[in-house]
Amino acid sequence: MTTISDSFLTAWQLVAAADARLAGIVLLSLRVSLIATVIACIVGMPVGAMLAVGRFPGRRPLIVLFNGLMGLPPVVVGLLVYLLLSRAGPLGSMGLLFSPTAMVIAQAILVTPIVAALTRQVVADSWSEYREQLRSLGAGRTRSAATLLWDGRFSLSTAALAGFGRAIAEVGAVMIVGGNIDGVTRVMTTTIALETSKGDLPLALALGFVLIAVVLSINAVAYAVRGWAERRWG
Amino acid sequence: MSAWLSIENLGLTEGATRIIDSATLTLSAQRNVVLGPNGAGKSTLLRLIHGLLHPSAGQIRWPKLLSQAMVFQRPVMLRTTALANVEYGLKLKGHGAAERARRASDSLARVGLELIADRPARLLSGGEQQRVALARAWALEPELLILDEPTASLDPASSREVERIINEIAASGTRILMTTHNLGQAKRIAEEIVFIDRGRIVEQTAVEQFFTLPQTEAAQRFLQEETP
Numbered sequence: 001m002t003t004i005s006d007s008f009l010t011a012w013q014l015v016a017a018a019d020a021r022l023a024g025i026v027l028l029s030l031r032v033s034l035i036a037t038v039i040a041c042i043v044g045m046p047v048g049a050m051l052a053v054g055r056f057p058g059r060r061p062l063i064v065l066f067n068g069l070m071g072l073p074p075v076v077v078g079l080l081v082y083l084l085l086s087r088a089g090p091l092g093s094m095g096l097l098f099s100p101t102a103m104v105i106a107q108a109i110l111v112t113p114i115v116a117a118l119t120r121q122v123v124a125d126s127w128s129e130y131r132e133q134l135r136s137l138g139a140g141r142t143r144s145a146a147t148l149l150w151d152g153r154f155s156l157s158t159a160a161l162a163g164f165g166r167a168i169a170e171v172g173a174v175m176i177v178g179g180n181i182d183g184v185t186r187v188m189t190t191t192i193a194l195e196t197s198k199g200d201l202p203l204a205l206a207l208g209f210v211l212i213a214v215v216l217s218i219n220a221v222a223y224a225v226r227g228w229a230e231r232r233w234g
Numbered sequence: 235m236s237a238w239l240s241i242e243n244l245g246l247t248e249g250a251t252r253i254i255d256s257a258t259l260t261l262s263a264q265r266n267v268v269l270g271p272n273g274a275g276k277s278t279l280l281r282l283i284h285g286l287l288h289p290s291a292g293q294i295r296w297p298k299l300l301s302q303a304m305v306f307q308r309p310v311m312l313r314t315t316a317l318a319n320v321e322y323g324l325k326l327k328g329h330g331a332a333e334r335a336r337r338a339s340d341s342l343a344r345v346g347l348e349l350i351a352d353r354p355a356r357l358l359s360g361g362e363q364q365r366v367a368l369a370r371a372w373a374l375e376p377e378l379l380i381l382d383e384p385t386a387s388l389d390p391a392s393s394r395e396v397e398r399i400i401n402e403i404a405a406s407g408t409r410i411l412m413t414t415h416n417l418g419q420a421k422r423i424a425e426e427i428v429f430i431d432r433g434r435i436v437e438q439t440a441v442e443q444f445f446t447l448p449q450t451e452a453a454q455r456f457l458q459e460e461t462p
Contacts, residue, residue, distance in 0.1 A: 132286055133310035136303070137323045137370075147322075151313050233313040234356025 003201070010202035015209055022203070026210050029187040032100055032174070033167035036107030037115075040163050044112040045156065048119025049145035053127050063120065069113030074106075078176030081106040085177065098179040103187070106173040111163040118159035123148045154229035161222045165215055237262040238297060238378075238409060239283065245291035246278060253278050255433040256292065265410045267424035267441075269417075271456060275433040276413040277382050280304070283411065284380050300378045300409070303371035307383040309363040311355035316347060316362075319355045320370045327374060341373035342366070345399050361392025368399050379403055381412035385419065397422065417460055421445060429453045 014022050051063055083089050085097040085105075096102045126148050134144045149156065171189035178185030180194060188207045195204035239261040246254040254275050268276045281287040283294060284304050303323075312319050320338040329337070342351050345365040350358065355366055364384060371379055381400065385393035397419055404410045404423070414420050420427065420441070427444040429437045431452045439449060448454050 130310050130312075132281075132304075133306060135286055136284060136306075138326045143326065147312070154313075229313075233354045234311075 007201035007205050011206035011209060014202060014206040019206075022206055022210070024183065025186055025188055025191050025207065026214075028100065028185075029168060029189070029211075030214070032103045032187060033107060033164060036104045036111055036167050037160060037164040039104070039108040040111035040115045040167075041160050043108075044115030044163070045119045045149055045159070046145070047112075048116040048121075048159075049123045049149050050142075051116065051120045052123035053141050053145045053148065055141070063117075066113045066117045066120070070117050072110055072113060073172065074110055074170040075172030075176065077106055077110045078173035081109065081173070081177045097177060098181060098185060100178070100185060102177040103174045103185060106177045107167040107170070110170065110173055111167050114166055115159050115163045118162055119149075119156060122152045122155045122159065126152055154226050154233070157222050157225060161218060164218065168211070168214065236297070238300065240295045240297070241283070241292065242295070243292035244279075244282060244289050244294065246275075246282060246287060247290050252433050254282065254289070257430075257433070257435045259428060259435050259438065261409075261411070261426075261428075263424075263426035265404050265423055265425045266412070266428060267420040267426075268411070268413045268428045268430060269420055269456070270413075270430040270436075271459075274430045276430055279430065280380050280382050280411065280413060301374070301376045302378045302380060303374045303376035304380040304382070305364070305367050305371050305384050307386050309360075309367035311358075311363055311366065313356060314354070315352050316355045316358065316366045316369075317342060317351040319366055320373050323370045323374055337373045338369075341369040344372065344402070345369045346395070359392070361388050361395065364388060364392065364396055365399065368396065368403070372399075372403055376408060378409045378411065381410070383413050383415065386415060393419070417445075417457075429456070431456070 048066075051059060051066065081102065082097065084091050085094070085102050086092055087097075096105070123145065127144070130144070130148065130151075134147065139147060169189065171193055174185070174187055175190050175193070178187070178190065180186050180190040186194075188211050192204045192207050192211075195201070195207075237260050239259075241257055241259045244254055244257040245252065257279065268279060270276050278287065282289055284302060286304075312322060314322075317338055320341055321334045324334040324337055339348065339351060342348050345368055347362065347365055347369065350362065355363065358366065368384075379400075384400070385396050388396060393416070400410065400412070400423060410423065412423070414423075424441045427439055427441055428435060429439070429444070429448070429450070429452070436452050437444075437448065437450045443449075444453065445457070448457060
């Protein structure tokens with residue numbers, strides 16, 4: 001019992017002192033997951049919008065596929081990216097394995113289906129409302145998709161956020177492609193896993209606090225932005 | 235005005251239901267109002283003419299292709315200002331930024347909304363939103379304006395304002411084709427009434443005659459039921 005409360009105390013001290021090692025790990029986590037989420041949004045949002053308004057062969061199977069891929073196991077994504085980037089793999093010559101770039105790639109792959117599937121839902125809802133008006137004004141499907149993405153920008157922040165939440169919290173993919181190398185690819189989740197198994201609970205707990213705080217505060221900001229946007233734009 | 239639209243044996247079936255049943259119609263008046271009971275196919279006819287629906291039979295002929303705009307029962311506003319909503323229609327037609335801004339503000343002024351141009355469109359009242367929708371259509375300077383029950387969800391004051399705007403648009407030379415549930419409104423706006431019942435065009439009569447001496451029994455019955 002004492003060890004646990006001691007651990008809590010040390011953890012708080014680490015957070016309060018903005019310990020350099022802790023800060024480095026937190027910043028790398030944020031950087032990797034943020035870039036991965038941005039890439040996932042750039043790819044996933046247009047894909048989701050076209051799935052909502054488009055009419056092309058294979059649309060329905062694709063919708064089912066993307067919905068299914070929302071539950072993609074991170075370790076499997078990690079393994080696939082590992083195979084791609086390993087020395088013997090097709091992209092092995094780029095030497096990206098065990099680098100933050102590899103982690104970004106893995107998380108972007110993990111998160112893109114989530115962003116695409118949630119975007120499709122949001123855009124499909126407004127498409128049923130806007131469809132006739134947009135067609136009447138002469139908007140083609142691509143133009144309609146772009147208009148609906150812009151119009152749903154505040155609702156879509158939720159999709160981006162769900163993606164970011166998934167990225168920052170996952171451990172399997174970054175562990176495999178990043179290798180959890182101290183000072184290079186060690187992020188919050190991999191450190192928590194490692195330190196816990198080593199028995200160094202204070203650092204693991206401190207990172208756990210930070211992780212929860214990051215996720216909560218980002219959700220709080222997004223909630224506030226949506227509320228503001230709804231009052232502002234209806 | 236000579237005939238600007240002729241429809242021949244137009245049909246639309248959905249499953250086993252004939253929503254529009256071999257409709258044949260020639261429109262040559264400038265202001266046309268389609269009347270008929272609920273579910274008669276009025277909105278569907280308008281959507282077929284506007285090209286939002288594809289007929290399963292028959293033909294729609296335009297002696298001269300007319301530029302069109304449509305105003306719906308429920309105005310669809312984008313999450314931006316009233317002005318930007320009007321500009322959006324012009325943007326899709328490929329007008330440049332300066333031209334868009336000028337025409338959009340002119341159009342908003344003509345519907346009496348110049349003071350709320352910068353307000354978020356979705357927070358306006360239903361009547362104001364419908365006037366923005368009219369401004370958006372009017373800014374395109376269409377040769378034909380189609381309106382599907384434009385005042386059905388509005389209070390009487392807003393309805394009168396919308397009606398005034400429709401009359402002004404008509405006065406600028408635009409052809410009008412609309413549906414309404416409001417017989418008084420139909421009387422005030424129409425030159426010619428098209429009466430439709432169960433997907434069939436039953437009669438097409440000049441407005442004075444339709445309201446005093448409708449030619450068909452179906453129209454007589456409809457007027458009796460609708461007149462309080």
